[in-house]
Amino acid sequence: MEAAAKDRKDRLAALRKRKQGTDASSSSGRPATADREEGLVFRSYTPQDEELKKHVQPASHADIKMTAETATADIPTETLKEAAEKETEEVDLFNLAPKKANWDLRRDVEKKMRRLDRRTQRAILDLIRKRLADDGNLADAVTQVEEAEQRLRDQEQDDE
Numbered sequence: 001m002e003a004a005a006k007d008r009k010d011r012l013a014a015l016r017k018r019k020q021g022t023d024a025s026s027s028s029g030r031p032a033t034a035d036r037e038e039g040l041v042f043r044s045y046t047p048q049d050e051e052l053k054k055h056v057q058p059a060s061h062a063d064i065k066m067t068a069e070t071a072t073a074d075i076p077t078e079t080l081k082e083a084a085e086k087e088t089e090e091v092d093l094f095n096l097a098p099k100k101a102n103w104d105l106r107r108d109v110e111k112k113m114r115r116l117d118r119r120t121q122r123a124i125l126d127l128i129r130k131r132l133a134d135d136g137n138l139a140d141a142v143t144q145v146e147e148a149e150q151r152l153r154d155q156e157q158d159d160e
Helices: 002-027 032-038 068-072 075-088 103-135 138-159
Strands: none
Touching: 103 138
8 A cells, every 4th residue: 555655656756847847938938839839740731720730731643652552452353363263163062962951842742751650540540440359359440440530640740
């Protein structure tokens, strides 16, 4: 804490000395703004004030090194070179091919497969009914058919 307080006091003392130094220069008869105006040079700005207009110096070609034109002069040639390089490169057909070649076929066939699965299940139920009717054990046959029909209904609900 004491070190921070000492640093602050030193900074304030230096600030006071600096302020007194500028006051001394302004009391010598020369305004403080005149010191600043001597170092002013306007190259790309035209001031409105008459006193500041005498500090205007137009920029010479030697002063202007980097312009938009010089910065962008190489862009057309670079793009033409890149385009020529891309044309000479061979196209890798392996990278162009989709990762799953049959994704569209699966999408189109899926609806038809659901319909066929339902028909298959019904056909199986009909076969079970016929066998059970031939065997004569009707009670067991009825429960098996009901269970199979319930599975078929569940599958149809899942498909929808």
